[in-house]
Amino acid sequence: MANIIEVKHLSYKYGEEQQPALKDVSFDVHAGEWLAIVGHNGSGKSTLAKSLDGLLPFTEGTVTVDGVQLTPETVWDVRSKIGMIFQNPDNQFVGATVEDDVAFGLENRQTPRSAMLPRVKAALAEVGMAEFAQREPSSLSGGQKQRVALAGIVAIAPEILILDEATSMLDPQGRSDMLALVRQLRERQHLTVISITHDIDEAAGADRILVIDDGQLIEEAQPATIFARGEGLVEMGLDLPFTAKLKQALQQRGITPPAGYQTTAEMEEWLWQSLSNT
Incomplete structure (x- = not known):
């Protein structure tokens, strides 16, 4: 690769x-x-x-x-x-509206306005924030702010x-x-x-x-x-990952889980089979 x-x-x-x-x-x-x-x-x-x-x-x-x-x-x-999203999205907002902020990266790349507007609209739709285009970023929840930050990345397509x-x-x-x-x-x-x-x-x-x-x-x-x-x-x-903590809890109750690391899906499958066989 x-x-x-x-x-x-x-x-x-x-x-x-x-x-x-x-x-x-x-x-x-x-x-x-x-x-x-x-x-x-x-x-x-x-x-x-x-x-x-x-x-x-x-x-x-x-x-x-x-x-x-x-x-x-x-x-x-x-x-x-490269596109980067930081821990606190407030530190990277520069636009007065959500739409303006998503357009910022394209403006820095001197993208013509005729090409910029549909890309901003598509990016906001991609992350489920189209209806917030005219909102102020400061009025959004934490999760919504990170979606807007992600839309800015989608728009520039790094x-x-x-x-x-x-x-x-x-x-x-x-x-x-x-x-x-x-x-x-x-x-x-x-x-x-x-x-x-x-x-x-x-x-x-x-x-x-x-x-x-x-x-x-x-x-x-x-x-x-x-x-x-x-x-x-x-x-x-x-x-410890969740599945490792789950194994410890099962062992404390006298249940022996599989050895090695299992993903959540693998642990769910093992638990389902174990319960089905009891």
Whole structure:
């Protein structure tokens, strides 16, 4: 599978701090995959996300996006390939209305108004926010604001979407709805998705997971391999996924669940079969 992002020996330090926020991080992102980058608060995962988009001037190493090495001269070319949604959507709203905000990215790309208007309308319809086009972004709920931010990404049609803790301020239903919408858009637009998160259940839906701790990449594997570490996740400052907690609860009641990691769907199937056989 071809790589759309290649990161080589990336390091970054904030100001005069002695401790680097990133230390010699190297990894690839495959075109079309969903990659989750997980770690506890302060682990360096958000610093890494901002480095990929040229928002932070890393001090050592290289980032190559779709064959273009990120430099001060190429930063706008690289950013044209990436859309990013942050933890707090209020920090990225610039328009007086929802419609204006979605149009902002297209205006920066000097898209003619005749082409811009239908793209904005289609993008809002895509995320279920067409009826809010003339509303002020500040009047929306958290989930609605993230949908508008996502509509801005849909409008510019990048190749890569980075979610930087984009669901952390949403309630469980809002988080589920947002992730389902991203999955749908990924399929329709063939997006590469990078999810920066400390939510293990969110990471469970990824194709591959990178674990960052104290600015270093300490593990890279598929979700099942990562989550099979069980209590070892807690030692890395991470929570256990829901299915692991469910297994612990079942074991406390004298029920022996399958070994290894199971997805929620796999656990549901096992529970259904177990109940059917009793």
